[in-house]
Amino acid sequence: xxxxxxxxxxxxxxxxxxxxxxxxxxxxxxxxxxxxxxxxxxxxxxxxxxxxxxxxxxxxxxxxxxxxxxxxxxxxxxxxxxxxxxxxxxxxxxxxxxxxxxxxxxxxxxxxxxxxxxxxxxxxxxxxxxxxxxxxxxxxxxxxxxxxxxxxxxxxxxxxxxxxxxxxxxxxxxxxxxxxxxxxxxxxxxxxxxxxxxxxxxxxxxxxxxxxxxxxxxxxxxxxxxxxxxxxxxxxxxxxxxxxxxxxxxxxxxxxxxxxxxxxxxxxxxxxxxxxxxxxxxxxxxxxxxxxxxxxxxxxxxxxxxxxxxxxxxxxxxxxxxxxxxxxxxxxxxxxxxxxxxxxxxxxxxxxxxxxxxxxxxxxxxxxxxxxxxxxxxxxxxxxxxxxxxxxxxxxxxxxxxxxxxxxxxxxxxxxxxxxxxxxxxxxxxxxxxxxxxxxxxxxxxxxxxxxxxxxxxxxxxxxxxxxxxxxxxxxxxxxxxxxxxxxxxxxxxxxxxxxxxxxxxxxxxxxxxxxxxxxxxxxxxxxxxxxxxxxxxx
Amino acid sequence: xxxxxxxxxxxxxxxxxxxxxxxxxxxxxxxxxxxxxxxxxxxxxxxxxxxxxxxxxxxxxxxxxxxxxxxxxxxxxxxxxxxxxxxxxxxxxxxxxxxxxxxxxxxxxxxxxxxxxxxxxxxxxxxxxxxxxxxxxxxxxxxxxxxxxxxxxxxxxxxxxxxxxxx
Numbered sequence: 001x002x003x004x005x006x007x008x009x010x011x012x013x014x015x016x017x018x019x020x021x022x023x024x025x026x027x028x029x030x031x032x033x034x035x036x037x038x039x040x041x042x043x044x045x046x047x048x049x050x051x052x053x054x055x056x057x058x059x060x061x062x063x064x065x066x067x068x069x070x071x072x073x074x075x076x077x078x079x080x081x082x083x084x085x086x087x088x089x090x091x092x093x094x095x096x097x098x099x100x101x102x103x104x105x106x107x108x109x110x111x112x113x114x115x116x117x118x119x120x121x122x123x124x125x126x127x128x129x130x131x132x133x134x135x136x137x138x139x140x141x142x143x144x145x146x147x148x149x150x151x152x153x154x155x156x157x158x159x160x161x162x163x164x165x166x167x168x169x170x171x172x173x174x175x176x177x178x179x180x181x182x183x184x185x186x187x188x189x190x191x192x193x194x195x196x197x198x199x200x201x202x203x204x205x206x207x208x209x210x211x212x213x214x215x216x217x218x219x220x221x222x223x224x225x226x227x228x229x230x231x232x233x234x235x236x237x238x239x240x241x242x243x244x245x246x247x248x249x250x251x252x253x254x255x256x257x258x259x260x261x262x263x264x265x266x267x268x269x270x271x272x273x274x275x276x277x278x279x280x281x282x283x284x285x286x287x288x289x290x291x292x293x294x295x296x297x298x299x300x301x302x303x304x305x306x307x308x309x310x311x312x313x314x315x316x317x318x319x320x321x322x323x324x325x326x327x328x329x330x331x332x333x334x335x336x337x338x339x340x341x342x343x344x345x346x347x348x349x350x351x352x353x354x355x356x357x358x359x360x361x362x363x364x365x366x367x368x369x370x371x372x373x374x375x376x377x378x379x380x381x382x383x384x385x386x387x388x389x390x391x392x393x394x395x396x397x398x399x400x401x402x403x404x405x406x407x408x409x410x411x412x413x414x415x416x417x418x419x420x421x422x423x424x425x426x427x428x429x430x431x432x433x434x435x436x437x438x439x440x441x442x443x444x445x446x447x448x449x450x451x452x453x454x455x456x457x458x459x460x461x462x463x464x465x466x467x468x469x470x471x472x473x474x475x476x477x478x479x480x481x482x483x484x485x486x487x488x489x490x491x492x493x494x495x496x497x498x499x500x501x502x503x504x505x506x507x508x509x510x511x512x513x514x515x516x517x518x519x520x521x522x523x524x525x526x527x528x529x530x531x532x533x534x535x536x537x538x539x
Numbered sequence: 540x541x542x543x544x545x546x547x548x549x550x551x552x553x554x555x556x557x558x559x560x561x562x563x564x565x566x567x568x569x570x571x572x573x574x575x576x577x578x579x580x581x582x583x584x585x586x587x588x589x590x591x592x593x594x595x596x597x598x599x600x601x602x603x604x605x606x607x608x609x610x611x612x613x614x615x616x617x618x619x620x621x622x623x624x625x626x627x628x629x630x631x632x633x634x635x636x637x638x639x640x641x642x643x644x645x646x647x648x649x650x651x652x653x654x655x656x657x658x659x660x661x662x663x664x665x666x667x668x669x670x671x672x673x674x675x676x677x678x679x680x681x682x683x684x685x686x687x688x689x690x691x692x693x694x695x696x697x698x699x700x701x702x703x704x705x706x
Contacts, residue, residue: 007642014641017653021661028697032690033669034678136696 015040020049061350063089064358064365064378064394065110065118085110085120087397088365088380107137112215113397117171129171129192132397143175143188143197172239174223176216178204185246189239204235204246205304219268219351224275226266232256232307234266234277250307252288255279265357267349277310278357280346285321287314287357287370314370318344321368325375327361347394358396365394556583559592560601568605572612576604577648595646600639603628607652625651629659634675637663 019027019041027050031038040046066086085107107130108122121127121140130137173190185202216223216237225235232255236247255264260282267276275290288310321344322329328342343361350356354371367376554570556579573591574580582591593601610616610624629637637660644653664672673680680687691698 011642011645014645014653014657017657018641018660018664021658022665025697026661026665028694029669030664030672031694032682032687033672033676033680035681037678038690 012040016046016049020046024050061090061367061396061398063087063397064347064380065113065397066394085118088394090378090380110395112218113395114171114218116398118397119173127173127190129173138192140173140190141195141197143190174216174237174239176223176225176237185235187237200244202237202244202246205248217266217348219266219275222268224266226264233304248304249275249290250304251277252307252310252312255286255288256307262343263345263347265346265348267351267355269351269353269355276313276349276355278346278349280318280344280359282318284315284317285344285346285357285359285368286312287355289313316373321359321375324373325359325361325366325377348396350396350398358394360394555589557590558601558605559590560596560598561594562598564598564601565590566601566605568608569612572605572608575608575611575649577650579647593646596643597639600636600643603636603640604643604647604649604652608649611651625655629655632659634660634663 015037019030019037022030027041031041064087066088087110107120107128108126109120111119111121111127113119116131118130118132119127120130125142127140127143128137129140170192172192175188177186177188178184179186183204185204187200187202188197189200190197216225218224221238221240223237223239225237227233227235232251234249234251236249255261255277258279258281262280262282264277264279266278268274269276269289277288277290279286279288290305290309291311319329321327325344327344345360347358347360347365350358350367354369357368357370359366359368365378365380367378368374369376556568556570556573558566558568558573558579560566570583573583579591596604607628611621616624632640637656641653641656641660644650644656672678682690
């Protein structure tokens with residue numbers, strides 16, 4: 001081996017420059033190279049740089065997650081339809097979109113996402129924070145059982161923070177509730193640093209905040225709550241500042257009085273920390289920017305910022321947008337069947353530079369670049385394309401850090417030929433010659449993962465244990481089927497019988513994964529009973 | 540022997556510096572290009588010597604670095620062109636070549652080139668096995684098998700990629 005290798009390795013600075021540019025996954029993997037590498041990776045300076053990179057955002061758009069924020073009590077089983085966490089992968093890259101496949105759907109509803117972490121759960125008592133990249137999740141302790149005294153616990157938000165002591169991100173979860181009478185907000189915040197919920201009372205200037213109807217939008221570490229439109233305010237709370245007041249922002253007058261309103265969204269520009277407000281009506285799409293208001297510019301939080309501070313930065317007519325996007329002309333009104341709607345609604349922003357807005361027309365989603373005025377349709381690779389909840393926003397899930405200098409918005413679709421992706425993998429232990437081999441399986445198959453939507457509800461899963469074997473294309477494995485609820489659970493132990501041509505010679509675990517893969521290739525139509533036949537004997 | 544790159548005749552009118560590699564070859568570089576390297580700049584400020592001897596950079600690597608410096612010192616080129624030059628510069632280069640380059644950037648303290656090369660190296664490394672990295676950097680594994688297994692167990696998700704390469 002030449003001397004350059006040793007010399008590169010021996011200089012910490014060079015090694016750090018290389019390591020910091022690796023994806024998180026590789027960094028974790030290379031911790032086992034040597035003790036010196038572990039020391040470099042766990043050194044506070046390296047971790048600080050890494051977490052700053054994580055919080056800077058601006059990475060590729062990986063998926064859109066449909067937000068369906070129904071306040072389902074924790075003790076009720078999740079309704080079968082719509083799916084609790086509908087992740088629509090935008091790029092078809094096996095390495096990355098696998099994150100979408102591995103989100104355990106038992107965790108409940110998607111609530112919010114921030115810098116690569118996902119907050120999900122069952123409102124208002126059960127919350128989980130999930131890192132889809134490492135496939136680890138944390139169940140938060142239940143919020144304090146203190147009586148709410150007239151407060152309505154309504155809105156939950158998540159914010160990812162920088163962390164310099166560990167390789168994982170810190171986060172804050174905030175539950176906000178407003179009081180009906182005395183203009184106060186009660187904020188319960190959970191910090192992963194302390195592991196505790198802290199209750200705080202904040203004053204607010206007007207009753208407008210009462211309608212905490214949606215999860216807050218988190219941008220640059222600040223929570224923004226939208227009020228009902230006719231109140232026309234936004235409540236702003238920065239947990240890092242020790243303030244006991246919620247800053248209120250009035251919205252521009254045309255926005256508040258507009259009767260043709262369709263949808264709206266807010267974000268902070270990553271460049272100058274300015275607040276942007278996107279607004280779509282039946283006639284046009286408008287973007288306002290709040291000049292001069294930022295964390296550093298010294299606004300006192302007790303003053304309500306008047307609506308006149310907003311500046312209209314960008315406005316296009318819906319007709320122009322329809323023409324550019326190739327959407328047939330139509331009226332911006334709701335239809336009973338949302339699939340047939342011609343309405344274009346504004347779903348969210350992607351905080352790139354320049355800003356990009358996510359617009360939605362029925363089941364289809366496109367991106368609109370505010371600077372170049374260009375339109376890009378998104379193609380989904382899997383997920384349930386649409387279930388008709390037209391009014392719910394879609395939330396972009398962005399790569400936690402930027403690996404490339406300029407974010408690529410989508411890759412050209414790459415469809416693996418069947419059998420290639422799993423069958424020839426190094427972990428596929430059986431080959432064609434060993435048709436009747438014994439396979440030791442200890443894996444959990446969730447109905448939700450298979451997306452068998454008929455008849456079997458959420459919360460039930462199948463456990464395949466210890467032993468399974470394949471005979472002439474059929475895999476037989478003992479399994480345990482569990483229907484569970486908090487108050488009762490039903491177990492059923494029997495023999496499962498899995499058939500499929502493509503699954504031949506594969507361990508059961510991989511055969512189910514292949515099934516999922518095939519169905520994705522079929523264009524998002526996930527399994528049905530004909531795909532997977534289980535013959536069940538009762539015990 | 541004095542080697543000039545294609546910018547030589549143009550920049551020769553300006554002040555120029557001669558840089559000698561460890562192989563003994565000499566390169567004529569315009570001063571505007573040389574000062575992009577922090578360490579060369581320091582040397583030039585300290586003494587009026589027009590001949591700089593670099594004892595640990597070989598011919599091939601030095602030629603590449605000088606080509607990079609001259610391009611970036613050229614005011615006639617737009618930032619976009621320079622950026623695409625950077626992309627071209629590292630594309631297709633072997634990992635060994637990059638190792639020499641990154642060492643040279645460390646000696647010469649050319650930060651922007653160091654970032655470009657480190658990015659390229661990270662791109663090559665990201666889907667590689669740990670064993671590949673050990674081989675390329677000539678690292679002795681100082682973990683006991685148990686300790687290594689423990690690390691792998693703790694962060695199992697980092698290993699389940701089916702696309703890891705070993706060459």
